[in-house]
Amino acid sequence: MNVEYLLPLEMLRPGEWAEVAAVSGDPDWVCRMAELGLQEGCRLRMLQAGSPCLLQVGGCKLCLRSGETACILVRPGSGAAKR
Secondary structure, eight states, X not given: XXXXXXXXXXXXXXXXXXXXXXXXXXXXXXXHHHHTTOSTTOEEXXXXXXXXXXXXXXXXXXXXXXXXXXXXXXXXXXXXXXX
């Protein structure tokens, strides 16, 4: 049985990979995140949890505050094998 579940980005542990399922919030902020590569379907890895957290998105590192990470839903475990 393959059950898909989503959780807020802030729930990932350091080293975990995930695929972004949704980015919500103010449209300007959502657009800015997309400009930085953080959008639905992208893969990311949590480098440092907490506030702020540090993410690997593509070949870049991105730092976000906890209020921002709560607006991003991810599918945990996605991406490590797809590098």
